[in-house]
Amino acid sequence: MATATFRIWRGNKEGGKFQDYTTEVSEGMVVLDAVLRIQAEKANDLAVRWNCKAGKCGSCSAEINGIPKLMCMTRLSELSLDLPVIIEPMQSFPSIKDLVTDVSWNFEVKKKIKKFSPRKADASDGTWRMAQNDVNRVQEFRKCIECFLCQNVCHVLRDHHLHNEFIGPRFFVYSANLEMNPLDTQDRLEQLKDTQGIGYCNITKCCTKVCPESITITDNAIIPLKERVADEFYDPLKKLIRLFRKKK
Amino acid sequence: MVECQRYKHDVLVIGAGGAGLRAAIEAANAGVSVGLICKSLLGKAHTVMAEGGVAAALANVDDRDSWKVHFADTMRGGQYVNNWRMAEIHAKEAPDRVRELEAWGAVFDRTKDGKILQRNFGGHKYPRLAHVGDRTGLEIIRTLQDHAIYLGIDVHMEFTTVSLLKDGQRVIGVFGYDRERGRFKLFQAKAVVFATGGIGKAYRITSNSWESTGDGHALAYQAGAELIDMEFVQFHPTGMVWPPSVQGILVTEGVRGEGGILRNREGKRFMFDDIPDIYKNQTADNEEEGWRYTQGDKNARRPPELLTRDHVARCIVREIKEGRGSPHGGVFLDIAWIKERIPNSAEHIKRKLPSMYHQFKQLADIDITKEAMEIGPTTHYIMGGIRVNADTQMSTLPGFFAAGECAAGINGANRLGGNSLSDIIVFGKRAGEYAAKFAKEAGEGTIDEKEVDDIAKRVLEPFDRSSGENPFQIQRDLQVAMQDLVGIVRTQKEMLTALEKIEELKERTKKISITGNREYNPSWHTTLDLNNLLIVSEAITRSALERKESRGGHFRDDYPKKDEVFSKCNIVSSKGFDGKMQIVNVPIPEMPPELKQVIEENK
Numbered sequence: 134m135a136t137a138t139f140r141i142w143r144g145n146k147e148g149g150k151f152q153d154y155t156t157e158v159s160e161g162m163v164v165l166d167a168v169l170r171i172q173a174e175k176a177n178d179l180a181v182r183w184n185c186k187a188g189k190c191g192s193c194s195a196e197i198n199g200i201p202k203l204m205c206m207t208r209l210s211e212l213s214l215d216l217p218v219i220i221e222p223m224q225s226f227p228s229i230k231d232l233v234t235d236v237s238w239n240f241e242v243k244k245k246i247k248k249f250s251p252r253k254a255d256a257s258d259g260t261w262r263m264a265q266n267d268v269n270r271v272q273e274f275r276k277c278i279e280c281f282l283c284q285n286v287c288h289v290l291r292d293h294h295l296h297n298e299f300i301g302p303r304f305f306v307y308s309a310n311l312e313m314n315p316l317d318t319q320d321r322l323e324q325l326k327d328t329q330g331i332g333y334c335n336i337t338k339c340c341t342k343v344c345p346e347s348i349t350i351t352d353n354a355i356i357p358l359k360e361r362v363a364d365e366f367y368d369p370l371k372k373l374i375r376l377f378r379k380k381k
Numbered sequence: 382m383v384e385c386q387r388y389k390h391d392v393l394v395i396g397a398g399g400a401g402l403r404a405a406i407e408a409a410n411a412g413v414s415v416g417l418i419c420k421s422l423l424g425k426a427h428t429v430m431a432e433g434g435v436a437a438a439l440a441n442v443d444d445r446d447s448w449k450v451h452f453a454d455t456m457r458g459g460q461y462v463n464n465w466r467m468a469e470i471h472a473k474e475a476p477d478r479v480r481e482l483e484a485w486g487a488v489f490d491r492t493k494d495g496k497i498l499q500r501n502f503g504g505h506k507y508p509r510l511a512h513v514g515d516r517t518g519l520e521i522i523r524t525l526q527d528h529a530i531y532l533g534i535d536v537h538m539e540f541t542t543v544s545l546l547k548d549g550q551r552v553i554g555v556f557g558y559d560r561e562r563g564r565f566k567l568f569q570a571k572a573v574v575f576a577t578g579g580i581g582k583a584y585r586i587t588s589n590s591w592e593s594t595g596d597g598h599a600l601a602y603q604a605g606a607e608l609i610d611m612e613f614v615q616f617h618p619t620g621m622v623w624p625p626s627v628q629g630i631l632v633t634e635g636v637r638g639e640g641g642i643l644r645n646r647e648g649k650r651f652m653f654d655d656i657p658d659i660y661k662n663q664t665a666d667n668e669e670e671g672w673r674y675t676q677g678d679k680n681a682r683r684p685p686e687l688l689t690r691d692h693v694a695r696c697i698v699r700e701i702k703e704g705r706g707s708p709h710g711g712v713f714l715d716i717a718w719i720k721e722r723i724p725n726s727a728e729h730i731k732r733k734l735p736s737m738y739h740q741f742k743q744l745a746d747i748d749i750t751k752e753a754m755e756i757g758p759t760t761h762y763i764m765g766g767i768r769v770n771a772d773t774q775m776s777t778l779p780g781f782f783a784a785g786e787c788a789a790g791i792n793g794a795n796r797l798g799g800n801s802l803s804d805i806i807v808f809g810k811r812a813g814e815y816a817a818k819f820a821k822e823a824g825e826g827t828i829d830e831k832e833v834d835d836i837a838k839r840v841l842e843p844f845d846r847s848s849g850e851n852p853f854q855i856q857r858d859l860q861v862a863m864q865d866l867v868g869i870v871r872t873q874k875e876m877l878t879a880l881e882k883i884e885e886l887k888e889r890t891k892k893i894s895i896t897g898n899r900e901y902n903p904s905w906h907t908t909l910d911l912n913n914l915l916i917v918s919e920a921i922t923r924s925a926l927e928r929k930e931s932r933g934g935h936f937r938d939d940y941p942k943k944d945e946v947f948s949k950c951n952i953v954s955s956k957g958f959d960g961k962m963q964i965v966n967v968p969i970p971e972m973p974p975e976l977k978q979v980i981e982e983n984k
Binding site: 182 | 424430483484491496513514519520523530531561623627739743745851852895896897900902903904
């Protein structure tokens with residue numbers, strides 16, 4: 134049977150190093166299969182986070198030959214096996230151990246976004262009416278599996294570490310999903326502008342490129358939110374009207 | 382005394398899939414303090430894997446639907462050994478629970494008049510499954526998660542629960558460790574809710590993730606709670622079979638709901654050959670009628686591909702065994718054929734079944750809009766679990782509740798697709814409600830510190846051995862044994878062999894040695910999970926030996942027919958005073974006449 138070598142980062146927040154493991158590979162295998170085989174046969178304590186192994190839970194995010202991907206959806210046939218396959222944890226989050234990172238910041242960020250607040254029900258039985266056409270866009274955003282690969286690749290977080298001023302692509306998608314939900318009555322634009330740093334995004338679209346769910350993050354979520362913020366706070370005509378209103 | 386961090390909550394929920402989240406929300410709304418323990422990260426639990434939809438008689442697509450038809454369908458699907466009271470509550474309350482999700486932000490697919498759309502599914506008489514493409518589980522877990530995070534619930538992620546703690550018979554907390562650092566933690570609570578999911582990892586071919594190791598079943602059993610119906614394991618008819626590394630990954634029943642058909646290698650649609658008598662009235666007898674049903678014709682009956690999962694799985698096994706299987710040991714599931722019937726079929730399929738399209742394209746190089754898929758049965762769900770009171774979800778131990786897959790009763794011998802997403806929100810809510818009520822009325826119990834010390838010692842034992850067995854290998858050996866000996870088709874001889882194997886594996890488990898330290902160490906986790914899997918496997922096997930008939934998910938080659946005697950009882954497994962597993966038949970309570978009439982009216 135054919136074999137391949139995997140160069141896996143082993144360590145924790147104090148530091149670590151790459152270690153090579155050679156294991157058998159077979160048709161149809163994905164990177165996660167190789168990692169789990171190495172774990173079962175050669176390195177029982179190799180830490181890796183995974184659940185569904187079908188691209189639905191977003192747990193096994195990592196960087197494979199430098200590219201952020203889900204390990205469960207990356208087939209070995211896409212990679213050159215002549216050289217060792219390099220597998221590292223996501224680089225924008227603190228290390229816990231081996232391939233596992235501390236993504237808890239994301240859970241804290243979400244709590245600060247104003248929650249969904251629906252309008253009064255349309256029908257007497259407490260239900261609403263919405264056309265499919267009006268929810269298609271929101272449904273795109275709701276495909277998100279929270280793998281945080283978009284957060285990992287965004288330079289505002291990865292290189293500039295603005296975690297306190299910027300919520301990252303995942304939470305712009307989350308905000309857009311709420312803002313564009315036909316039932317929602319909440320206004321999140323001021324938050325997006327003042328404390329969530331939507332202005333920092335300079336639409337390099339790295340997040341869109343790595344999204345395993347193919348959500349058009351930049352074009353469909355971030356840019357429309359930027360436009361709404363600009364409309365609300367930077368439109369000169371609106372500013373003028375507001376000024377006069379205040380005087381009265 | 383062992384060093385551990387201590388926490389106190391009124392209600393402690395173990396498990397953060399749909400049932401656990403729904404329970405936590407309900408308890409928090411009742412004004413008690415709530416702790417929520419996740420085995421993985423929040424939002425990653427197995428609920429995300431549910432695809433096809435959530436069953437609720439909203440009657441948005443077909444106004445003939447009602448709770449009565451849903452109840453009758455659930456009982457028929459479960460072959461009448463269900464807890465009828467649970468099936469009744471479930472059918473009555475599911476619509477409200479689904480509508481509530483919309484109020485919390487879920488965005489279901491819509492009908493033309495703007496209501497929640499519903500689709501056809503196996504065993505459901507009318508289109509009943511509210512859905513979002515084929516990612517309904519993700520929608521539900523995310524909605525519950527995003528609702529729960531604003532309610533002041535304390536969430537503890539990546540935590541392994543190793544034991545329930547009791548004061549007398551009453552459950553008063555749990556002990557375990559956080560996986561990140563391996564530190565012990567003790568949670569004291571006035572009421573504990575288990576929503577720990579399933580047992581799929583007892584089998585080699587499964588749609589379940591590494592988490593599904595029957596922790597809740599086994600810990601409840603160890604603490605003295607009763608398990609019921611453990612012989613009823615659901616083998617979903619359609620899992621991927623090729624390539625080998627994806628074997629078992631689920632292919633949603635929604636494919637068949639949208640018109641997908643099953644064919645053998647000769648190209649024959651074999652499901653028409655074997656339609657059980659109790660479904661003859663409701664099943665199409667020709668291809669044309671079946672197609673019309675999937676396209677919403679209210680006068681057509683459903684195609685045989687949408688018979689219950691137990692039956693479809695057995696028909697597939699028969700085709701394979703008799704040499705009519707596909708090249709990689711499955712059969713063909715074909716949705717591409719609908720191009721003969723509708724224009725733009727490729728777009729239609731991609732819109733209705735986006736994850737399936739994606740999954741096959743990416744993992745198997747198959748374009749499902751052009752070619753047939755190869756599929757075969759995969760271990761999917763356990764109908765059996767912790768025995769609970771239908772109304773309160775309290776187990777046989779005071780202060781200890783269970784909901785979702787780890788609880789039992791609603792599904793009887795076979796679960797209908799879509800009934801688990803509704804089960805988790807209906808009974809998750811009830812478990813949270815009654816756990817909060819219990820907590821408000823109960824005092825604090827007293828922790829037995831010596832017991833805690835003993836548990837901690839036992840948990841750390843494998844670190845003391847410098848060489849020994851590999852836990853991953855033992856888990857593999859158990860999965861192979863269960864797959865081969867207690868799988869879809871069972872016999873007494875093979876199951877007795879399985880029991881011997883389980884005993885051998887228990888001995889080997891005592892010799893496991895663990896490399897590395899306590900921090901995020903998968904070999905340690907696997908070792909502890911293995912103890913749970915062994916208990917669950919034994920319960921499945923012993924219960925299956927006891928039920929000397931074939932019913933629902935339980936099929937015995939040596940007793941291939943249904944037996945009237947077993948139609949009136951459930952099989953209970955519990956831990957005897959001698960520490961050995963005891964198996965007892967308990968009679969099913971008589972169904973009240975009004976429910977009997979509902980079943981009669983819907984025959």
